[in-house]
Amino acid sequence: MRFSRSALAAWCAALALAACGGSGERAENEILIAAIFDLTGPTADVGLDYADAVQGHVEWLNQRGGIRGRPVRLIYQDYAYQVALAEQLYTQFVQEGALIFMGWGTGDTEALRLRIAEDRIPFSSASLSHVLGDAHESPYNFLVATSYSDQFRIVLRWIAEDHRARGGVGNARVAFMHNASPFGLSPWVQGGEDYAAEIGVDVTPYEMPRGATDYTAEFSRITQSGAAYVVFQNTSAPAAVALRNARSLGVDATFVCLNWCANALLWRLAEDAAEGVIGAIPWAPLTDDVPGVQEIRAYLESRGDDYAEKTNAYTQGWWTMALFAEGVRRVIDAGEELTGENIKHALETIEALDTGGAGPPLTFTPSDHRGSKGLRLFRAEGGRWSPMTELLAAPAGSP
Template sequence: MKRFSLKKVTSLLATSLLALGLLAACSGDGGSSAPAGGGKGDKVIKIGGIFDESGATADVGEPYAVGERAFFEYLNANGGVDGYQVEFTGQDYAYDTSRAQQVYQSLRDRHDVVAVLGWGTADTEALRQQIINDKIPFFSASYSENLKDTGSESGFNFLVAASYSDQGRAMLEWIAETHQGSFPVDVALIYHKGHPFSESPIKDIKDYADEHFSGVINIVPDIEIELGDTSPQTTLQSWARNNSVPDYAIINYTWNQTRNVIRDARQLGWDTQFTGLNWTAGEGLIPVGSDNQQWVEWLDGFVGVITHAFPNEDLPGMAAIHEYLESKDMKVEDINQKFVQGWTTASVMAEAIRIAIANTDGNVTGPDIRVAIESINDLDLGGLGANLSFSSDNHAGTDQIRLGQLKNGEWVMITDYFGVSDKR
């Protein structure tokens, strides 16, 4: 396990940051302004954020953005990174790719950021060449396999969780290992055809099934449901007229559409074991309301990919989150797993900043942060996510996931961390 030394303000803060794998020293009061990247005397590092807080994926995007902001607020309140404040400026792009371009240009030109924490698949992939030209490292909340490329197309993109494709491959491994009954089993893939996020892992999942599970897993015809189709029962009925109800289904949406699909399938009598990738999973899958118990029944047994911890888990990395919440008169019940996901992503950027400051004596640029990220090896996140390792030829920090299952409305972990690299 990788350990780092910290300057202490309080023993709790030091312990919390150690668990997060940060070398954030708690001395110096920082600065209120800085030139691009924050010069040595300015004590400011500028980071940008691109959020979906009002668009099609805001159900998960809004708490993720809140978690990112909360981390930097907490970090700066406790001295920043080696005395440097992190100026985090972000904007809501409402899941509009053209708007994301405008936000990015504003962050680059008006705010002089040296790195960006982004959001969606379509916009992140659209920005790939531009961030290479601008030499601005980018942590997206998209885990598209396309962003793993370290060559000319994605040389400044980094994945801080398992790619969607690796998540889907791992789900196939779990199905093959745990299925009780005869083989082959029928597995349906449910997604929005033509939507960059939703369709991202589909071909890779199919290829993996063909390569490793011939005669074990049968990928049946796709179930294509648009993200905006809030009553997909007609599509499900039409599909079922030509196909048998699948044994398993792998869904790649966010909370809202995932629950719509499962609700309508259950109302049609489907006994399918529904599963989903990471944005399907979390507390928000079950809506709060008068019909909550009905949703609990429809969604019971759902299995989801868990890339980051839940707030109620007893983990070393949760100590800093608890301290932040207490400072705001909040409780863990006031946040969710996507908040933790955003917080953790921001903490990895803080570690890269820490390394870059040490390497440059504080005059940090985008290329410096890229070099810093590529030097991270087995970064311990205190259990908030899988340990991360990068290099110049590996921008995918991990392929490790856990699986969680909804049981009577509560999430229960049913696996430890595992990945396709453990299986092959």
């Protein structure tokens, strides 16, 4: 039975530590993959679509005979963005024999990083913290989208160019409004601050308290600072609150969302206040008619879902699962034993994996697990995200 997203969230939340997504005897030759999702926590606004996509890709694979004839089983649990629960579920699922692990948040992914390496479990999460793509620091972690640091640096470079094109005098001034968490600070502390100073952009961080319903105080300070650009590193719901607040206060600034608020949900929550927002989008919205999303759209339509209602978190979740399926496929084709170590090595042979325009081609090496180094900027126009640039590569050099 397919559950609605709200029913699934409620069901998983009620199951303490029980694994959702199937139980019972393991099928012969079954490939076991584990995941934790935020279905009821503070980032569930985008977590639901990401979770649905990972589950959907597994279902899509099994409809086609699995991976080289071997069925895939996904065991998963809502951890509600609680780091301690993430660590507990990781232990449980690895003991059950999971070969691959799909995580979610920055705090829990960074907390698990050393254990993942010790256990030799290939791991990817929705967190795009730059350090997680460092193959020396995080040898079993893989980033399947442009890191937060690279996203922020691309945006800062665009701001510097836009400021000059508008005849701006002196340095561009930017307000960086961020989630009150490691996720929120990641692009700033992992290279953003240094890069801003390097290119002559003045950036001031402003924390967005969890659950805030009004940002008048923050916008008063931002206006007084003279900032002409506001960059959000947050999910859709708080960014929408801030945008509606800013529009009502008459804040005159260009607003930019990094990936977790540049999506269809922002439109639904912010409505007209989203008009004109710039989005840094590593994985294309499902309304972007490129080959890499057409298969996803066909799958969603086959189960009666409206793809236009999905955020690009769905695209990211789908392609994250697709990448790891490709790693498994390469191990099987090489006639090797299906182990975490062999899957890791197989992923490190992937060069310019074609995503059909859904995202940049993906390349991984033994020394670099940041598979994507670029993105396109989109503009929010008339209820959808319209492409604004071609692929923009991240500035050279490590943050």
